[in-house]
Amino acid sequence: MTQKTIRQALHEALVHEMRRDPRVVVIGEDVSGGAGTAGGRDAAGGVLGVTKGLIGEFGEARVIDTPITESAIMGAAAGAAVTGLRPVAELMFSDFLGVCFDQIFNQAAKFRYMFGGKARTPLVIRTMIGAGRSAAAQHSQSPYHIFTSVPGLKVVVPSNAYDAKGLLIQAIRDDDPVVFCEHKLMYDLKCEVPDEAYTIPFGEANVVRDGDDVTIVALSRMVHYASEAAETLAKEGIECELIDPRTTSPLDEDTILDSVTRTGRLVIVDEATPRCSVATDIAALVADKAFGALKAPIRRVTAPHTPVPFAPGLEKLYIPDPDRIAAAVRAVHEYRR
Amino acid sequence: MQLNRESLVKAWRDMVTIRRFEERVQEEFSKGGIPGFVHLYAGQEASAVGVCANLGPRDHIASTHRGHGHSIAKGCDVTGMMLELFAKQGGLCAGKGGSMHIADLDQGMLGANGIVGGGPPLVVGAALTAKTLQSGNVAVAFIGDGASNQGTTFEAMNLAVVLRLPAIFVFENNGYGEYTGAAYAVGGHDIAGRAAGFGMPATKCDGDDFFAVNEAAREAVERARAGGGPSAIEVATCRFYGHHSGDAQLYRGKDEVRRLREDHDCLKHFRRRVTEAGLLETHELDSVDAEVATLIDQAVAAAQAAPSPDASALLTDVYVSY
Numbered sequence: 251m252t253q254k255t256i257r258q259a260l261h262e263a264l265v266h267e268m269r270r271d272p273r274v275v276v277i278g279e280d281v282s283g284g285a286g287t288a289g290g291r292d293a294a295g296g297v298l299g300v301t302k303g304l305i306g307e308f309g310e311a312r313v314i315d316t317p318i319t320e321s322a323i324m325g326a327a328a329g330a331a332v333t334g335l336r337p338v339a340e341l342m343f344s345d346f347l348g349v350c351f352d353q354i355f356n357q358a359a360k361f362r363y364m365f366g367g368k369a370r371t372p373l374v375i376r377t378m379i380g381a382g383r384s385a386a387a388q389h390s391q392s393p394y395h396i397f398t399s400v401p402g403l404k405v406v407v408p409s410n411a412y413d414a415k416g417l418l419i420q421a422i423r424d425d426d427p428v429v430f431c432e433h434k435l436m437y438d439l440k441c442e443v444p445d446e447a448y449t450i451p452f453g454e455a456n457v458v459r460d461g462d463d464v465t466i467v468a469l470s471r472m473v474h475y476a477s478e479a480a481e482t483l484a485k486e487g488i489e490c491e492l493i494d495p496r497t498t499s500p501l502d503e504d505t506i507l508d509s510v511t512r513t514g515r516l517v518i519v520d521e522a523t524p525r526c527s528v529a530t531d532i533a534a535l536v537a538d539k540a541f542g543a544l545k546a547p548i549r550r551v552t553a554p555h556t557p558v559p560f561a562p563g564l565e566k567l568y569i570p571d572p573d574r575i576a577a578a579v580r581a582v583h584e585y586r587r
Numbered sequence: 588m589q590l591n592r593e594s595l596v597k598a599w600r601d602m603v604t605i606r607r608f609e610e611r612v613q614e615e616f617s618k619g620g621i622p623g624f625v626h627l628y629a630g631q632e633a634s635a636v637g638v639c640a641n642l643g644p645r646d647h648i649a650s651t652h653r654g655h656g657h658s659i660a661k662g663c664d665v666t667g668m669m670l671e672l673f674a675k676q677g678g679l680c681a682g683k684g685g686s687m688h689i690a691d692l693d694q695g696m697l698g699a700n701g702i703v704g705g706g707p708p709l710v711v712g713a714a715l716t717a718k719t720l721q722s723g724n725v726a727v728a729f730i731g732d733g734a735s736n737q738g739t740t741f742e743a744m745n746l747a748v749v750l751r752l753p754a755i756f757v758f759e760n761n762g763y764g765e766y767t768g769a770a771y772a773v774g775g776h777d778i779a780g781r782a783a784g785f786g787m788p789a790t791k792c793d794g795d796d797f798f799a800v801n802e803a804a805r806e807a808v809e810r811a812r813a814g815g816g817p818s819a820i821e822v823a824t825c826r827f828y829g830h831h832s833g834d835a836q837l838y839r840g841k842d843e844v845r846r847l848r849e850d851h852d853c854l855k856h857f858r859r860r861v862t863e864a865g866l867l868e869t870h871e872l873d874s875v876d877a878e879v880a881t882l883i884d885q886a887v888a889a890a891q892a893a894p895s896p897d898a899s900a901l902l903t904d905v906y907v908s909y
Contacts, residue, residue, distance in 0.1 A: 275719060311719055317749055322742035325708020326715055329726075332697065333647055333716040352739070356702050357709060364688040365698065366681030367904030401905050425907035453909075500909050 254443040256408070256436050259415035260300045260376075264338065266447040267422040268308050271336060274422060276301055277314040277327055278340030278376075285315045297342055298378060298437065320350035324375065328358035328427070331373035336422060341377040344431060345388050347396070358427045359402030373427040374418070379407075380433040380471060380521060381558045381569050390558035390565075392470070392522040397429040398498040399526070404428045404452055405499040409473035411441045413496055416450030423449065433471045453500035457509075461489030464579050465509040467532055468494060468519040472570060476519050479575035488583050498528050506532060507540050514545035515582045519575055524552040546585035549578040590640075590801070595867055596875065598640055598797060602632040602854055603879045604665060605656040609828070611883050612655070612672060616832045620891065621672050625686045628656030630827035633853035634759050635660035637800025638727060638820075641808040647695045647713035647726040649706030651759075652687050653826075654699025657729050662694040669886035675893035682896040683904070703764075704737025706730065707756065711743045714752035714817075725753040725811040733764025735778045744785040744817070753811035755804070756782060756819040759794070761826045766838050782819030794824030797857045825851050 254262070268274045282305040283294025291310065295302030305313040316323050320341060327339035341347065347354065354375065361369035381390040397405045404426055408414040414432070421428040458473060459480055468476035473494045480490040491509050495502055510516050516536055520529035529550040536548060551570045559565050590598070609629040615621050628635065631653075639648065639660035650657040658668055663679060671678030672686050679691050690698035697713060700706045706728050713726035734740055735758050747754040758778045762769050770776065782789040788810070792799040800822055807818035825847045829836040836844070861867040 273720075275715075277715075314715075314750065316746060319742040319746055321739045322708045322711060322746040325705075325739065325743065326712040326746060329647075329649070329697065329709030329712020330715045330719075331712070332692065332709075333713045333726075335712075335716045335719060337712075352702055352705060353708055357700075357705055360688075361698075362906065363904050364680060364684045365690045365692065366679065366683050368680075368690075368692050370907055404906070404909075426909075 251442040251444055253440045254411050255438050255440050256411045256414045256432070257299050257438065259411040259443045260418055260432070262443070263415045263418035263422070264301065264304060265307070267419060268304065268312065270447070273334065274336045274338065275312045275314060275330070276304060276338050276340070277316060278323055279316055279318050279342055281340055282313050282315055291315070298432070300376070301340070320346050321353055324350040324353035325357065327373050327375070328353055328371060331358070331371045331427070332361055332369050336372045338374045338376060338422060341375050343389050344377040344379045344393050345391050347393060354403070354427070355400055359400050362426070363402060370425045371427050372425045374421045374430055375428070376430045376432060378434045379431045380435055381565055382435045384560055384562055384565060386560040387557035392431070394429070394431045394498055395522050395527040395531070398528055398531070402427065403499060404497065406430045406452070406497050407470040408432070408496060409436070409470055409494050411439065411443045413450060413456065415443055416448050417496065419447055420449040420452060424452070431470065436471055450496070452497045453502050454496065455502035455505040456494045456496055457491065457505065458494050459490060459492040461491040461513070463489045463513060464491070464515040464517060464583050465506070465513045466490050466492045466517045466519060466575070466579065467506055468492065469498070469528060470521065472519040472521050475570060475572045476575050478572040479579065482572065482576050483579055488579060490579060503535055506536065510536050510540045511543045514543050516544070516548045517551060517575065517578045517582055518548070519551045519570055521553055521569060523555055524550060525555055527552065546582045549582050551575050551578045592867070594640065595861055596871065598636050599857060599867070599872055600875050600879065601636045601660050602797070602857065603876055604882070605629070605632045605635065605659050606854055607879050607883045608655060608659060608665060608668070611887060613828065613832055615887060622674050623685050625672065625832045626653040626830065627826070627828040627832060628653050630847065630852070631759055631761060631794065631824045632656055633797040633800050633857070634757065634794050634822045634824050635729070637797045638757055638804040640801055641804045642695070642725070642727065644695055645722065646724045647697055647710065648729060649697040649710045649713070650699045650729050651706065651731050651734065652699060652701055652703070653731065654689055655686070658689050658691070658696055658699070661696045663689070663691045663696055665882060666886040666889050667691070669890040670893055673890035673893070674895065675890055676896055677893050681900060683900065703731070704734040704739040707734070707740045707743035710754055711747050711752060714747060714754035715750065717753050718750070723812055725755060725808055727755045727757055730756060730758050731764065732758065732760040732762070732769040732773055732778060735781065736764070736772060744782055744787065744819070747817040748786045751816040754817040755807045755811060756817065757804070758782070758819065758821045759824050760821055761824045763826065763830065765830045779819060779821035787817045787819055789819040789821070791821045791823065794822040795851050795853050795856045797853060798860065
């Protein structure tokens, strides 16, 4: 196997599925880029770099460059999905859900239930999340909790290239609308990725690290920070079990509950803001279903309840880091009633 | 184009079905048999039927909150619709959608829509499917004068032009967005002109006149099927009821509705036109009227008799798989 970046893994997933099924199309702003310019199509190759080169193999009919028009992109993708295509629509920054949420929230997510079970909406929305580039308040958020709270949507938050490829292929083959959240600081992150197509089922967490003292549940980029913290803590004699849910909807409740039942201690790490978040959701789940097993209060390590700041120093304070995670784990580990 | 006898009878049947359906829904709503909100289409029949007469079952439409007329014109089952409005098992959406979400994908009906301006982007998607799969199908967005002011509508028109999609934007200007006049709310007072500004052919036609709507739609549909891209049609029409059933309509002029019913009734217009031209006989039209009356009676009786959704339906069909 070869080492591949998340960018390459996602690109490969798209190529596999576009070759496999002519109904798969890619649509969004600058997915090839350069339309109507001297440079011509694919001159830009997509702002995320994931879709670069697709137009050469699949043509303009299946690699569809749009104007900057998020409502029309999401609506067109939803309408195309419910009438026979399998669109992979790009919402460049997840922050832009603010201009197109209706088409996701009131249209795509609702079709199946609202139409009495007749609709299938095989739509994938690829979108970029995350702080850390001083992109400030409107280009840095991680609003997967908003999507997670909507019945009818599935939500994927991959943390590595292997998962990214398998989960994106699964998302494209899935018959429900899927929001696929890619962290903007992880596109160049490498791991071993098979060349062939494979899928990873939704709702199956990855246990990144085994341990009996404290359970850590971490999402997306926070998996790596939690892993760093767990290394440090192991040297102190605290063994953490690190769980990456990989999808927040559906959520693999069993793996989390089984682990907490064993460790009795839980820290949740989430780059999103803390109110009504995936972290609070998991905390509520454990309080509800594993209360008897808890030996310490559940701790959440999250961003503060603020917009994402611009100044690098402030942004660094905003994002949870390995030190804060380690501190939370120590506190939970030391806690005695 | 001269419509043949069969097409004329079908057009009349569809328009009368819509009118009687809406009159009966008003009555049953007032009696308390229909939960929620209903927005009635009576008065606008020539628009839905004039357009949909040019479509086949594989073409798609998206509708508005005022969606019963479009549904009937596109071929949705009237009894299934009535069951849905009554929130009963066997309804088109299993009693889980209701008036504002009535849909039948098997008939190419992508749904009424509770969101003003929700439909046009979806129609762009249906047109994208048609273009990508080279099916020769077209997709039609029915849009009110209210939704002509929504950004989603502008975005949809622009994207349809950019991608040269087989999409048709039918603006039904009935003079009111909820309780506010289009004379106030539509800047420039020229919806077709707005559409033309996006770079597509746009025409205006008289919504009292089925034949005018039908001809405008025929041209637009032919253009779209031939790969000529999107078009827009602004239909001047009127609604005989309020924004929703139960609207006291305090904002309407004295005698306004009475005068509309006298002078701008598209059914009267159609009946006069076809009988004077000798295209259809009065007794043929009357016999369709009688059949429709029976159909609506049966639909209501079926809806009243049907059971409510089982409690288990609450949790089903959120996802295909989860």
